[in-house]
Amino acid sequence: xxxxxxxxxxxxxxxxxxxxxxxxxxxxxxxxxxxxxxxxxxxxxxxxxxxxxxxxxxxxxxxxxxxxxxxxxxxxxxxxxxxxxxxxxxxxxxxxxxxxxxxxxxxxxxxxxxxxxxxxxxxxxxxxxxxxxxxxxxxxxxxxxxxxxxxxxxxxxxxxxxxxxxxxxxxxxxxxxxxxxxxxxxxxxxxxxxxxxxxxxxxxxxxxxxxxxxxxxxxxxxxxxxxxxxxxxxxxxxxxxxxxxxxxxxxxxxxxxxxxxxxxxxxxxxxxxxxxxxxxxxxxxxxxxxxxxxxxxxxxxxxxxxxxxxxxxxxxxxxxxxxxxxxxxxxxxxxxxxxxxxxxxxxxxxxxxxxxxxxxxxxxxxxxxxxxxxxxxxxxxxxxxxxxxxxxxxxxxxxxxxxxx
Amino acid sequence: xxxxxxxxxxxxxxxxxxxxxxxxxxxxxxxxxxxxxxxxxxxxxxxxxxxxxxxxxxxxxxxxxxxxxxxxxxxxxxxxxxxxxxxxxxxxxxxxxxxxxxxxxxxxxxxxxxxxxxxxxxxxxxxxxxxxxxxxxxxxxxxxxxxxxxxxxxxxxxxxxxxxxxxxxxxxxxxxxxxxxxxxxxxxxxxxxxxxxxxxxxxxxxxxxxxxxxxxxxxxxxxxxxxxxxxxxxxxxxxxxxxxxxxxxxxxxxxxxxxxxxxxxxxxxxxxxxxxxxxxxxxxxxxxxxxxxxxxxxxxxxxxxxxxxxxxxxxxxxxxxxxxxxxxxxxxxxxxxx
Numbered sequence: 141x142x143x144x145x146x147x148x149x150x151x152x153x154x155x156x157x158x159x160x161x162x163x164x165x166x167x168x169x170x171x172x173x174x175x176x177x178x179x180x181x182x183x184x185x186x187x188x189x190x191x192x193x194x195x196x197x198x199x200x201x202x203x204x205x206x207x208x209x210x211x212x213x214x215x216x217x218x219x220x221x222x223x224x225x226x227x228x229x230x231x232x233x234x235x236x237x238x239x240x241x242x243x244x245x246x247x248x249x250x251x252x253x254x255x256x257x258x259x260x261x262x263x264x265x266x267x268x269x270x271x272x273x274x275x276x277x278x279x280x281x282x283x284x285x286x287x288x289x290x291x292x293x294x295x296x297x298x299x300x301x302x303x304x305x306x307x308x309x310x311x312x313x314x315x316x317x318x319x320x321x322x323x324x325x326x327x328x329x330x331x332x333x334x335x336x337x338x339x340x341x342x343x344x345x346x347x348x349x350x351x352x353x354x355x356x357x358x359x360x361x362x363x364x365x366x367x368x369x370x371x372x373x374x375x376x377x378x379x380x381x382x383x384x385x386x387x388x389x390x391x392x393x394x395x396x397x398x399x400x401x402x403x404x405x406x407x408x409x410x411x412x413x414x415x416x417x418x419x420x421x422x423x424x425x426x427x428x429x430x431x432x433x434x435x436x437x438x439x440x441x442x443x444x445x446x447x448x449x450x451x452x453x454x455x456x457x458x459x460x461x462x463x464x465x466x467x468x469x470x471x472x473x474x475x476x477x478x479x480x481x482x483x484x485x486x487x488x489x490x491x492x493x494x495x496x497x498x499x500x501x502x503x504x505x506x507x508x509x510x511x512x513x514x515x516x517x518x519x520x521x522x523x524x525x526x527x528x529x530x531x532x533x534x535x536x537x538x539x540x541x542x543x544x545x
Numbered sequence: 546x547x548x549x550x551x552x553x554x555x556x557x558x559x560x561x562x563x564x565x566x567x568x569x570x571x572x573x574x575x576x577x578x579x580x581x582x583x584x585x586x587x588x589x590x591x592x593x594x595x596x597x598x599x600x601x602x603x604x605x606x607x608x609x610x611x612x613x614x615x616x617x618x619x620x621x622x623x624x625x626x627x628x629x630x631x632x633x634x635x636x637x638x639x640x641x642x643x644x645x646x647x648x649x650x651x652x653x654x655x656x657x658x659x660x661x662x663x664x665x666x667x668x669x670x671x672x673x674x675x676x677x678x679x680x681x682x683x684x685x686x687x688x689x690x691x692x693x694x695x696x697x698x699x700x701x702x703x704x705x706x707x708x709x710x711x712x713x714x715x716x717x718x719x720x721x722x723x724x725x726x727x728x729x730x731x732x733x734x735x736x737x738x739x740x741x742x743x744x745x746x747x748x749x750x751x752x753x754x755x756x757x758x759x760x761x762x763x764x765x766x767x768x769x770x771x772x773x774x775x776x777x778x779x780x781x782x783x784x785x786x787x788x789x790x791x792x793x794x795x796x797x798x799x800x801x802x803x804x805x806x807x808x809x810x811x812x813x814x815x816x817x818x819x820x821x822x823x824x825x826x827x828x829x830x831x832x833x834x835x836x837x838x839x840x841x842x843x844x845x846x847x848x849x850x851x852x853x854x855x856x857x858x859x860x861x862x863x864x865x866x867x868x869x870x871x872x873x874x875x876x877x878x879x880x881x882x883x
Contacts, residue, residue: 191785195785200819203784203786204784204824207780207784210783211783211832212831212834212835301826301827303830303831530824530831531824531827
């Protein structure tokens, strides 16, 4: 990527928030009016590109991921805690759906108990042979494991191998909808964010609003700033907030339409938690839908500039975090260029340009809790990657947590 | 004449203890033989040489004897009498005799009569005529009894329908005569199929999978149900292991049709697809659902969903009118050539 090559040019571009062209138009392929089908549809171009890149990256695992991307995806039903949540949960359980978050919480408790027992055991052993046994490393209980996952978020999915669909959400007596259908893997970045009571949270690319809604479901948000550069997508965000969230809670949300890359300069160091869910090549959408497909030849420049855009957004997100705060970066693509590469460069730039040191949080324990529901990649050197699998057709979803020191 | 016909037949080898079954039948006055007389007594005497007439009950014995004379064992004769119930025993006897004459073994004839009661509606002449038609299609001496034994419904099939299928295979699908014979020999059920569906099956293999007729014949394409072919092929295609051949583009080498169709599922998954049974199960369910919804969409004529997986194919085939011709629902007409 030429744009990310020389350090000097990158710095200039980052410093002054150079506008890289207007906001992209909607590239809608209008089948009714088109005289002929596109000669090579964008979906096929996308698939060819993925075959080349992911074939090398995932090697043996790629065919399994490929067939899952080309088949119908699996949804999860995010229960709206502002509606009659218990009744909704009961209805969903009658259908044999399972709340995977509570399942993970139970698993976390069990593991904690086991490790506590282990520590006690070790403690007694060391009393017997103090010299040698004490060299044994203490079991570290990582923060995400010790803080139980009582995020109040409930999301139901059908078990592995079950392809039943959820019915569309229905409004209850107050007019708000009972659940929100989304890709269940999208909840993992929100869970990793681990919102604590009275946190200030920033969602830098909030539209269309699934993750924003999930953050609100925790009930812990002191203040939520939801931003998206596109005004039309922000409208969708408003719609979702209106349909799901009662007025009182909506007042704690501030929806804006600024360019997220400038956020660092506008409000640096003000948020406890920042979620940066950047625009990406949306792998699943790109191989299935012709509309708004980023692999359309007219958008190839936009697509090539994506990693640069993602980098800028992440750095802005880091700048917006308070010291001691946390940033979660997430994409819905498998590409290493958009995932690990961006994280590494952002850490570097934050260090060199802004004198901010960040460290990557280890999420492997977090991953272990959700291994029954999702299929994770084991080759990720930074962050976690949910791979689509026919029995668990969620994702792709990459997320990585950074802690600002 | 009967003797000449019997020369190739296996019972001729059996020796003098076997009264030629036909002679026995002729002796019973059942056979519409041209030359022989109607000596009723002569045949039955030799027939009872197998010594079973005395064993069965009085009423049954009279019926069993001619069956035994034809060459059935006692157990087989009992089965034959039992199924189908309530039918005219004379007709049953005639049908059994004709089947044996055509070269089917006793067991095969028995199974045919048990499985396909319609046979009894037909006269021996009709049975013979149908066999003749199949012989003209190229099925030889050894192949014909096998085909008829495996697929006795061929006898009761309407002639026009059978001709429509044959015409489809020769003129639309462009199989050669030898290939047609081979297809009939290996998958006789193909004649029973509805021509439109058969054409779809063929077109899928030819255009979508890029398989030529020769490979289709070798792989016995029509022996496997279309749904199974489709699910295995689409699975391989979405895994990236099968690509519709395109002229002038380097392609991966596709697995052979024979391997795709004939491997049992575990071997198919282990060696070709390199995938797990759980994934394949879920995939089949998803594919079935996709197909259902495609049909609904076609029925409603809505075009909002772009869900079909046909994006992969953009073949520029040569201009072969016959292959392109849309299947006509009326199997009798010549159809419209596009």
